[in-house]
Amino acid sequence: xxxxxxxxxxxxxxxxxxxxxxxxxxxxxxxxxxxxxxxxxxxxxxxxxxxxxxxxxxxxxxxxxxxxxxxxxxxxxxxxxxxxxxxxxxxxxxxx
Numbered sequence: 001x002x003x004x005x006x007x008x009x010x011x012x013x014x015x016x017x018x019x020x021x022x023x024x025x026x027x028x029x030x031x032x033x034x035x036x037x038x039x040x041x042x043x044x045x046x047x048x049x050x051x052x053x054x055x056x057x058x059x060x061x062x063x064x065x066x067x068x069x070x071x072x073x074x075x076x077x078x079x080x081x082x083x084x085x086x087x088x089x090x091x092x093x094x095x096x
Contacts, residue, residue: 003030003042018075025072028065032058 006027034040035058041048042057049057 003027003034006030018072018079021068021072021075025065025068028061028068031061032065035061 006023031042034042035049035054039048
């Protein structure tokens with residue numbers, strides 16, 4: 001249900017910002033769990049995934065999940081360095 005709701009909300013092709021990356025990470029986590037732990041079939045497939053096709057589907061989703069996680073981590077690090085690092089510094093002027 002959760003996976004379907006995210007896709008219905010128009011997640012596909014909405015950009016590469018941090019919010020999009022975090023949603024993409026969540027989608028890929030759900031897909032891996034559905035395929036690996038629950039043995040479910042994702043649309044547009046109509047038949048259960050087995051053998052090499054199942055492995056192939058899991059492999060590209062795991063790879064994408066790892067890439068998205070790296071991108072999220074870099075965005076968070078960059079944001080911290082560019083904002084919080086200076087913003088929380090005692091050298092940064094604070095407004096009254």
